[in-house]
Amino acid sequence: xxxxxxxxxxxxxxxxxxxxxxxxxxxxxxxxxxxxxxxxxxxxxxxxxxxxxxxxxxxxxxxxxxxxxxxxxxxxxxxxxxxxxxxxxxxxxxxxxxxxxxxxxxxxxxxxxxxxxxxxxxxxxxxxxxxxxxxxxxxxxxxxxxxxxxxxxxxxxxxxxxxxxxxxxxxxxxxxxxxxxxxxxxxxxxxxxxxxxxxxxxxxxxxxxxxxxxxxxxxxxxxxxxxx
Amino acid sequence: xxxxxxxxxxxxxxxxxxxxxxxxxxxxxxxxxxxxxxxxxxxxxxxxxxxxxxxxxxxxxxxxxxxxxxxxxxxxxxxxxxxxxxxxxxxxxxxxxxxxxxxxxxxxxxxxxxxxxxxxxxxxxxxxxxxxxxxxxxxxxxxxxxxxxxxxxxxxxxxxxxxxxxxxxxxxxxxxxxxxxxxxxxxxxxxxxxxxxxxxxxxxxxxxxxxxxxxxxxxxxxxxxxxx
DNA sequence: CGCTTCCTTGATCTAACTCAAAGAGAGTGG
DNA sequence: CCACTCTCTTTGAGTTAGATCAAGGAAGCG
Numbered sequence: 001x002x003x004x005x006x007x008x009x010x011x012x013x014x015x016x017x018x019x020x021x022x023x024x025x026x027x028x029x030x031x032x033x034x035x036x037x038x039x040x041x042x043x044x045x046x047x048x049x050x051x052x053x054x055x056x057x058x059x060x061x062x063x064x065x066x067x068x069x070x071x072x073x074x075x076x077x078x079x080x081x082x083x084x085x086x087x088x089x090x091x092x093x094x095x096x097x098x099x100x101x102x103x104x105x106x107x108x109x110x111x112x113x114x115x116x117x118x119x120x121x122x123x124x125x126x127x128x129x130x131x132x133x134x135x136x137x138x139x140x141x142x143x144x145x146x147x148x149x150x151x152x153x154x155x156x157x158x159x160x161x162x163x164x165x166x167x168x169x170x171x172x173x174x175x176x177x178x179x180x181x182x183x184x185x186x187x188x189x190x191x192x193x194x195x196x197x198x199x200x201x202x203x204x205x206x207x208x209x210x211x212x213x214x215x216x217x218x219x220x221x222x223x224x225x226x227x228x
Numbered sequence: 229x230x231x232x233x234x235x236x237x238x239x240x241x242x243x244x245x246x247x248x249x250x251x252x253x254x255x256x257x258x259x260x261x262x263x264x265x266x267x268x269x270x271x272x273x274x275x276x277x278x279x280x281x282x283x284x285x286x287x288x289x290x291x292x293x294x295x296x297x298x299x300x301x302x303x304x305x306x307x308x309x310x311x312x313x314x315x316x317x318x319x320x321x322x323x324x325x326x327x328x329x330x331x332x333x334x335x336x337x338x339x340x341x342x343x344x345x346x347x348x349x350x351x352x353x354x355x356x357x358x359x360x361x362x363x364x365x366x367x368x369x370x371x372x373x374x375x376x377x378x379x380x381x382x383x384x385x386x387x388x389x390x391x392x393x394x395x396x397x398x399x400x401x402x403x404x405x406x407x408x409x410x411x412x413x414x415x416x417x418x419x420x421x422x423x424x425x426x427x428x429x430x431x432x433x434x435x436x437x438x439x440x441x442x443x444x445x446x447x448x449x450x451x452x453x454x455x456x
Numbered sequence: 457c458g459c460t461t462c463c464t465t466g467a468t469c470t471a472a473c474t475c476a477a478a479g480a481g482a483g484t485g486g
Numbered sequence: 487c488c489a490c491t492c493t494c495t496t497t498g499a500g501t502t503a504g505a506t507c508a509a510g511g512a513a514g515c516g
Contacts (some may be wrong), residue, residue, distance in 0.1 A: 194463095212464090
């Protein structure tokens with residue numbers, strides 16, 4: 001495991017450093033957020049865990065992050081994958097209600113959670129952006145409930161592929177950042193069912209899988225129909 | 229169907245009416261919300277539907293409401309039941325992303341959604357309460373994903389019963405406001421499976437069902453264990 | 457080159473679904 | 487008050503989508 005990739009110290013990022021000054025001001029942030037610090041994380045490194053103090057929230061710079069919960073016996077549900085630009089780890093209470101881990105190597109910016117930002121997100125300039133992130137999470141969670149509760153395995157896979165495509169730079173050919181087990185735990189399936197559905201879609205010419213992590217969408221119309 | 233229960237006109241509620249004045253001020257509202265109007269809805273009456281303009285959001289006064297989405301072929305997922313005191317129908321975009329219907333007869337207060345309340349929920353006094361409602365929805369949605377994706381039928385039913393219990397006045401004996409089909413569409417099951425699980429729990433002495441809508445929790449410890 | 461980890465494929469099993477039909481209430485009208 | 491209807495719920499029998507169990511295969515890394 002590349003623990004070398006992960007430094008134990010945060011380093012300032014995207015800032016104008018006035019030598020000798022403590023208070024840094026981030027300027028390439030569209031968020032108006034202050035106090036962000038960039039850090040690299042090794043694959044599978046824990047970012048925070050369920051029940052831990054929610055002192056920070058995060059933005060993905062590169063790579064990907066999974067947020068998930070465990071049941072007592074170890075069953076896992078990945079509620080979301082977070083890609084570059086996404087905020088995650090925002091809480092209204094003082095504990096994280098999920099665990100978060102890097103999916104592959106990832107770079108994140110962390111923001112110290114000040115007393116004023118959620119409850120009285122009211123007056124801060126950062127309020128609106130955080131609220132937008134929360135609303136987006138809610139919308140994602142709500143459509144994911146439809147998927148988990150009512151879609152078949154093939155419909156889940158089709159939905160997942162189209163959703164990833166929309167979020168990636170190229171929307172008809174991309175690399176999946178996560179292994180099959182993560183896809184399974186996100187879609188409420190097993191790894192074998194995920195694999196079989198992908199194989200089926202490839203056999204039918206809907207997608208191509210030149211490598212297990214590389215997907216080419218050959219027929220999005222069919223995928224959209226399959227998505228239900 | 230008792231359409232008589234449903235009036236087509238809203239009536240002011242909980243307000244001090246200064247005769248001749250247009251601007252009313254609600255005083256029994258903990259929300260600082262203005263412009264609320266109370267209305268009764270008949271069983272199964274539509275409150276709003278997916279894709280409609282989100283001009284209002286609502287608070288349940290009595291009865292219950294289900295919010296849900298449909299798939300193209302009619303499969304339904306009920307994302308949540310809303311009980312007295314709950315806010316629902318809050319959107320960041322300008323359309324409702326769910327449909328809402330009364331579960332049994334229900335009384336609701338509607339609030340006109342002003343331009344300022346979500347995006348710039350910032351300065352209004354009503355911001356914090358709305359944000360709290362949104363955060364609660366998010367938390368519910370997130371634990372519901374765990375349920376839908378990873379729990380067995382019996383675990384789903386146990387979770388559901390304990391959750392309802394916690395939200396009702398008496399937490400060990402209550403009436404279910406909704407029929408089996410709604411429970412099924414909320415938990416990602418069929419009506420038959422819901423019925424079989426309830427019967428099984430009754431056979432095992434964990435609950436009693438003196439009437440199909442009336443539940444007595446006889447052994448919450450076992451239920452909590454079953455919930456996983 | 458040889459681990460090790462991830463992915464695929466096949467065979468079998470089972471939880472939950474589907475289909476079918478019989479109770480059980482609740483409301484209606486004679 | 488009783489018979490009738492309608493809707494909701496329960497129960498049973500059979501089916502199936504997806505899980506589980508069990509090998510293999512491929513790709514990355516040391």
